Amino acid sequence: MPKVQLFVTCLVDSFFPEVGEAVVAVLERHGCTVEFPFDQTCCGQPAFNVGYHDQARAMAEHTIKVLDGTDGTIVVPSGSCADMMINHSPELFQPDDPIHAAAARVARRVKEFSSFLVDDLGITDAGASCEGRTATYHPSCHGFRNLGIRQQPETLLDNVAGLERVELPDAETCCGFGGLFSVEMPELSASIMSTKLTNVEASGADLLVGVDVSCLMHLAGGLRRRSREIEVKHIAEVLAEETRT
Amino acid sequence: MNVPVTFVERAHRGIGNRSTAAGEVGARRMMSHRIAASADYPAMEEMRDQARRIRLYALGHLDELLARFSDEVEGAGGHVHFAADADEAIAYIRKVAEETNVRRIVKSKSMVTEEIHLNAALEAHDLEVVETDLGEFIIQLSGDTPSHIIAPVMHKTRQDVGELFSEKLGIEYTDDPTELNNVARHHLREIFLSADMGISGCNVAIAESGSIVLVTNEGNGRLTTSAPRIHVAVMGMERIVPTLSDAAVILEVLARSATGQRLSVYTNIVTGARRPGDPDGPEEFHVVILDNGRSRVLAGDAAEVLACIRCGACLNVCPVYREAGGHAYGFTYSGPIGAVITPSLMGLAEWHDLPYASSLCGACLDACPVRIDLPGLLLKLRRDAVSEGLGPDGLEGALKWFTRLATNPGMWRGATRAGGWSAKLIARQGWIKSLPGRGSAWTDYRDLPAPAAKPFHARWKERQRES
Numbered sequence: 001m002p003k004v005q006l007f008v009t010c011l012v013d014s015f016f017p018e019v020g021e022a023v024v025a026v027l028e029r030h031g032c033t034v035e036f037p038f039d040q041t042c043c044g045q046p047a048f049n050v051g052y053h054d055q056a057r058a059m060a061e062h063t064i065k066v067l068d069g070t071d072g073t074i075v076v077p078s079g080s081c082a083d084m085m086i087n088h089s090p091e092l093f094q095p096d097d098p099i100h101a102a103a104a105r106v107a108r109r110v111k112e113f114s115s116f117l118v119d120d121l122g123i124t125d126a127g128a129s130c131e132g133r134t135a136t137y138h139p140s141c142h143g144f145r146n147l148g149i150r151q152q153p154e155t156l157l158d159n160v161a162g163l164e165r166v167e168l169p170d171a172e173t174c175c176g177f178g179g180l181f182s183v184e185m186p187e188l189s190a191s192i193m194s195t196k197l198t199n200v201e202a203s204g205a206d207l208l209v210g211v212d213v214s215c216l217m218h219l220a221g222g223l224r225r226r227s228r229e230i231e232v233k234h235i236a237e238v239l240a241e242e243t244r245t
Numbered sequence: 246m247n248v249p250v251t252f253v254e255r256a257h258r259g260i261g262n263r264s265t266a267a268g269e270v271g272a273r274r275m276m277s278h279r280i281a282a283s284a285d286y287p288a289m290e291e292m293r294d295q296a297r298r299i300r301l302y303a304l305g306h307l308d309e310l311l312a313r314f315s316d317e318v319e320g321a322g323g324h325v326h327f328a329a330d331a332d333e334a335i336a337y338i339r340k341v342a343e344e345t346n347v348r349r350i351v352k353s354k355s356m357v358t359e360e361i362h363l364n365a366a367l368e369a370h371d372l373e374v375v376e377t378d379l380g381e382f383i384i385q386l387s388g389d390t391p392s393h394i395i396a397p398v399m400h401k402t403r404q405d406v407g408e409l410f411s412e413k414l415g416i417e418y419t420d421d422p423t424e425l426n427n428v429a430r431h432h433l434r435e436i437f438l439s440a441d442m443g444i445s446g447c448n449v450a451i452a453e454s455g456s457i458v459l460v461t462n463e464g465n466g467r468l469t470t471s472a473p474r475i476h477v478a479v480m481g482m483e484r485i486v487p488t489l490s491d492a493a494v495i496l497e498v499l500a501r502s503a504t505g506q507r508l509s510v511y512t513n514i515v516t517g518a519r520r521p522g523d524p525d526g527p528e529e530f531h532v533v534i535l536d537n538g539r540s541r542v543l544a545g546d547a548a549e550v551l552a553c554i555r556c557g558a559c560l561n562v563c564p565v566y567r568e569a570g571g572h573a574y575g576f577t578y579s580g581p582i583g584a585v586i587t588p589s590l591m592g593l594a595e596w597h598d599l600p601y602a603s604s605l606c607g608a609c610l611d612a613c614p615v616r617i618d619l620p621g622l623l624l625k626l627r628r629d630a631v632s633e634g635l636g637p638d639g640l641e642g643a644l645k646w647f648t649r650l651a652t653n654p655g656m657w658r659g660a661t662r663a664g665g666w667s668a669k670l671i672a673r674q675g676w677i678k679s680l681p682g683r684g685s686a687w688t689d690y691r692d693l694p695a696p697a698a699k700p701f702h703a704r705w706k707e708r709q710r711e712s
Contacts, residue, residue, distance in 0.1 A: 008701050013661060013700050014664055017700055020705075036702070036705050038702060041657045042647070042651040044651075047644050047648065048624075050637065051624070051626075051629075051631040052641065052644050053628050055648040058652050059651045061652075062651065066654075141604070141605070141606040142605075145606070145607040145611065173564055174604050174608065178605055180640070181605070183683070184640070185252075185601070185602070186687065186690050188260065188565055188568055189604070190690035190691065191261070193691070195568075220692075221693055221694065224676065
């Protein structure tokens with residue numbers, strides 16, 4: 001049974017614990033032993049993306065120290081946090097700093113949740129069912145562009161019993177969240193979001209699915225001011241929902 | 246009326262207005278043309294790699310390539326002037342104009358002359374300057390500035406142009422594009438024939454032959470460079486490539502990425518002045534090679550931005566550019582490339598907010614024909630802004646506080662639980678509709694999910710206890 005370390009992300013920890021529980025449920029159902037390094041907090045991405053490297057470095061160092069002593073794949077239910085840990089955390093440290101080597105070790109073990117299922121475990125059908133629902137998938141930018149995550153979650157959704165997946169028009173365009181961009185330039189962020197939500201509505205879906213709760217909380221919060229007919233879920237919640245026997 | 250000084254203020258003017266909407270339509274159209282043209286050209290990805298290699302090679306060998314170029318230009322009877330900044334470039338062009346009794350100047354489209362505000366500087370000395378690219382002509386007539394690197398009037402509709410022409414050129418109103426084109430062509434043809442000097446930009450300069458390459462779709466480039474007595478080409482010092490075949494590779498990706506054309510309608514390779522026996526061409530050929538901050542950029546860790554071939558593809562795909570409009574960037578260059586190149590050339594002191602004008606979605610990197618890591622460069626500029634004390638207002642305190650929690654797990658867990666409890670006071674059915682102070686930046690536009698009463702780590706601990 002593969003042992004995995006769950007890095008749940010700060011947003012899931014504080015805002016969406018049910019997503020973390022869904023991740024655990026799906027992983028355990030597929031034979032993983034899930035461990036949760038208890039002292040984990042935030043990977044540092046929010047500070048890194050606005051240029052505050054001292055703060056980002058401090059958070060990245062904490063994260064690396066918490067994870068480096070563990071073993072197994074580090075599963076992260078977020079494309080953008082995984083991207084931070086894989087592509088940016090190591091470069092925050094000088095090559096001769098021991099943390100740099102630890103960051104590189106951690107980076108090699110990090111895997112976004114849906115791509116872990118498909119690429120590493122070879123699961124394309126997670127055994128879930130979601131009767132009578134129509135879903136569309138938004139490929140969040142960092143996971144999609146920097147880690148190549150798109151076909152994995154779409155395949156998983158395609159194999160959810162009773163769920164029809166429809167294409168999201170202009171899917172590859174950003175939702176406008178962008179981390180602190182969402183509050184530093186909120187009017188622009190909302191304006192980009194509005195275009196995305198128009199496309200979500202045009203897709204005909206009653207369920208919007210993604211692999212990043214950050215973009216999803218922005219979109220869900222925006223959708224609530226337009227209509228209440230479209231539900232927003234992290235892919236783990238869809239895959240955990242009901243088990244086919 | 247207040248002159249907006251920040252990106253956000255300028256963007257607020259653009260968001261939702263008619264010009265921005267027109268620009269967005271154009272940007273999306275150009276984007277789909279690029280995608281179609283790339284799909285239609287099996288070698289596109291390989292050509293992008295080659296073009297990138299050529300551009301990076303040129304940046305690494307700029308001194309020797311420019312020296313060779315300069316020798317070749319002079320060998321072909323031309324003159325080269327290296328200008329350290331805008332003032333030097335302007336002074337040289339004025340001197341040439343004065344010495345050759347120039348009154349009337351025609352220009353073909355050139356972003357580098359926009360960068361140094363050449364028109365205003367020449368007009369201030371009683372020189373008549375007429376833009377001959379249709380888009381730039383419209384910009385000049387309306388006293389506007391370009392909103393797009395290659396389609397300067399993308400923010401105007403044909404109705405806007407009809408009204409402008411009827412007001413400024415005294416024609417009867419029409420919004421028929423063909424008729425409007427004819428009006429401009431007729432008007433400009435007279436001016437071409439009486440112009441003393443032609444000023445062009447330079448899409449690519451070829452070191453081995455001292456040639457400049459100009460691409461246009463209107464033919465105004467070759468009229469500008471051949472009809473008047475004097476031709477002055479202005480180029481950023483990074484425009485150079487070693488050979489003609491290198492230039493050909495750049496041309497393979499330039500038009501495809503810009504407009505989705507395989508090649509622009511006109512590609513002119515200009516070498517030297519008129520030689521004895523030539524039927525036409527200028528008596529004098531001058532090249533102004535402009536630094537204006539480029540040497541400093543080249544020496545820094547954002548030098549890659551100088552590989553840009555000015556196709557505008559990154560603008561067309563950028564959600565921020567499309568919603569805010571090109572004028573929000575406040576300078577000649579807009580979109581992601583503008584957000585990188587303006588602060589790089591002009592300094593962060595005045596332009597520190599531009600690197601933040603991006604959600605870092607990465608669409609620009611996907612689109613860039615020479616694969617410039619624009620998101621990476623934006624991140625570097627943000628880092629530099631912060632280290633110079635020019636980070637976004639009020640962010641540092643909040644991040645320091647957050648970092649303190651995130652590096653102290655006990656405090657972190659306490660804070661997440663406290664967040665959950667306090668959210669109960671203001672949340673309704675799990676959502677917060679309104680937050681005071683800076684929190685309103687979120688809730689003015691969307692609801693905020695309430696922090697969970699029991700965070701994940703607490704649930705995990707419970708589960709451990711139960712099992």
